Structures are given as C-alpha cells and as structure tokens.
Amino acid sequence: MNVGILGSGDVARALGAGFHKYGHDVMLGSRAPAKLTAWSAEHPGARVGSFAEAAGHGEVVVLSVSGRAAEQALSAAGAENLNGKPVIDTTNPIADAPPDNGVLRYFTDLNESLMERLQERFPEALFVKAFNSVGNPHMVDPRFEGGTPTMFICGDNDGAKRTVRGILEQFGWEVADMGGAEGARAIEPLCMLWCIPLLLRGEGDHAFRLLKRAGGT
Template identity: 60%
Template sequence: MKIGIIGSGDVAQALGAGFTAKGHQVLLGTSSPAKLADWKAANGAAQVGSFADAAAFGELVVLAVKGHAAVAAVKAAGAQALAGKVVIDACNPIADAPPVNGVLQFFTGPNESLLETLQAEFAAVRFVKAFNSVGSGFMIDPQFEGGAPTMFIAGNDAAAKATVSKLLSSVGWDSADMGAATAARAIEPLCMLWCISGLLRNEWAHAFKLVKPVAAR
C-alpha cells in the first residue's frame, strides 16, 4: 500500500519506519525536510516531501501532528487531495499548558473531540481515530505480556474502519471499533490516562487491552 504521513515528529517517524519495514511504500510529509535527513538515511526505501506530496501519494494517509496544528495541516496538505481517502487521525488535543498532577490538559471539552472537529471541517475525508493512545515506541509490533494490546478506533465510515483494523492487525494490534466519530470523546482522553504513570513515575512501557469474559461452555 502507498501510505502518506502528514507530520515528521516521533509518531510520524515511528509509523513511517514501521510501515516501510512491513513492505509499504511510504512518503513522510514535512515542512522541514532537513529534520528528516537521518530518518531518511535509516529508511532508504521511504520518501520525504511536503504535506501536499503526502496527501497526493497516499492510498491511505496518516495525520500525525500536534493537535492544535491538525486542521491547518490538513488544509496545507489539500483537502481535495484527501477527499474520499482513509485518513488515520493519530493526533491528540493536548493544550499548551502543563499537566496537573500528571494529567495532561486538553483544549477540547468532554462533549467534543478533535476527530469530530476534523470530520466536520473536511466532510469528504474518511477519518478514523487510531494510534493516539500509546507511545511511539510501541506502535509497531508491540510486545506485552498477555498478548496483543487493543487499539480503540472510531469513525463514521465502516469501510474505512475495516481498512484501518486490517492495517492494525498487520502491525501487531487487536482493534476495537467504538462506533462513530463521537466515540473519540472517550478515546482521545486515553492519551491522558496512558501518560499519567509516565509523567508521575517515568513509566512509559504499557498499553491498554480490552478483555472479555470466557464464553460459557
């Protein structure tokens, strides 16, 4: 698959390297190409270009920028180029404010989400929330006791979510479809929960798993 990634931070680089290693064609879109020189050298099969290049290149696209820059990044990439495409929203609405007792602050309220904002702004794009509730070091082939962790996903397009679930499975994740974009109101705060032990105790090696009761025999 051709995968375009809008962003060049830790999440974008981790996903780009992982998808490249899995045999996908990857183009990282960035506003600072020089920043990716070492990454490009380590991932020679991957390409580097602009946000617009990533949007045009990808059969599937990942949006991996800071939350406050998400809408602007989609505009810079070109909403028309993304129309009809599956776009994984890996962003979190983290505010420019310090954590409170280890709890990140968000610029969204409890009855809204960044995913909903993006979907309302760019109605023709098939957004799916994913890759927002774990650190970049565990996004590809995570190894935890108890087996594959769970990636909670949400979005308004069932076929888009099926595509994302298949991609998640190929990189070592179980996925749990939580429904429409409104479910991101619950999924995005998982980032807060994931970060608490890291911010308080520097413990970052964990992920979430949805468990179900043993079926009756």
C-alpha cells in the same frame, strides 16, 4: 499500499518505519522536509516531501502532527488530496497549559473531540482515530507479557475502518471498534490516562487491553 504520513515527529517516524518494514510505499510530509533526510536515509525507498506531496502520495493518509496544528496541517495537505481516503488520526488535543499533577490538559471537552472537528472541517475525508492511546515506541509490533494489547478505533466510514483494522492487525494489535466519530470523545482521553504513569514516574511501557468473556454479551 501507498501511505502518506503528515508529520516529522516521533509518531510519524515510528509509524513510517513500521509501514516501511511491512512493505508499504511511504512518504513523510513536513513544512521542512530537510529535517527528515537522516530518517529517509535509514529507510531506503521511503520518501519525504511537503504535506501536500505526502497526502497526494497516500492511498491512506496518517495525521501525526500536534493537536493544535492538525487543522493547519490538513489545510496545507489540501482537501483534494484527502477526499475519499482513510485518514488515520493519531492526534490528541493537548493544550499548551502544563499538566495538573500528571494529568494532561485538553483544549476540547468531554462532549466533543478533535477528530469530530476535523471530520466536520474536511467532510470528504474518512477519519479513523487510532494509535493515539499508546506511546510511539509500542505502536508497531507491541510486545507485552500480558498479551496482545487493544487499539481502540472509531470513525464514520466502515470501509476506512476495515482498512485501518488490517493495518493494526498487521502491526500486531487487537482492534476494538468504538463506533462513529463521536467515539473519539472517549478514545482521545485515553492518552491522558496513558500519560499519567509517564509524567508522574517516567513509566511508559504499558498499553491498554480490553478483556472480554468468551460467549459474554
């Protein structure tokens, strides 16, 4: 698949490397693509460009910018380059204020999510929340003694979710579908939970797993 990744940070680089490893045709986008020169040299064939060029390249687009900048980055990418495409939303609405005793502050509240805002602002893009609830070193080929971890996803478009499920399974995840875009109200705060051990004790080697009873309802 052609994959366009909006972002130049740790998540964009980790997912870019993963898509590249699994044979996808990747382009990373940034306001300053030159900062990705070394990254692209390490991944022969992977390209870098502007947000609009990366989004235009992608049959699937990945949004990996800071939550505060998400709307700006998508505007720079251009709605015409997003319409009708799955947009994997890795972002979290982390506020500028510092955490309270290891608990991140969000600029959204429990009855709305960043992804719903983005879906409303870009109604023709097919947003799917994914990858936001784990640290970037574990996003591709996660390995845990406790078994295969679960990635929680949600979004309004079933076809887009099928595409994202395929990518997640290729990357080594079990997928749990939490319904429409409103599910992001529950999935985005998983990042707060994931980050508490990191912020309090520097522990970042964990991921969530949904346990189900065989034959249970």
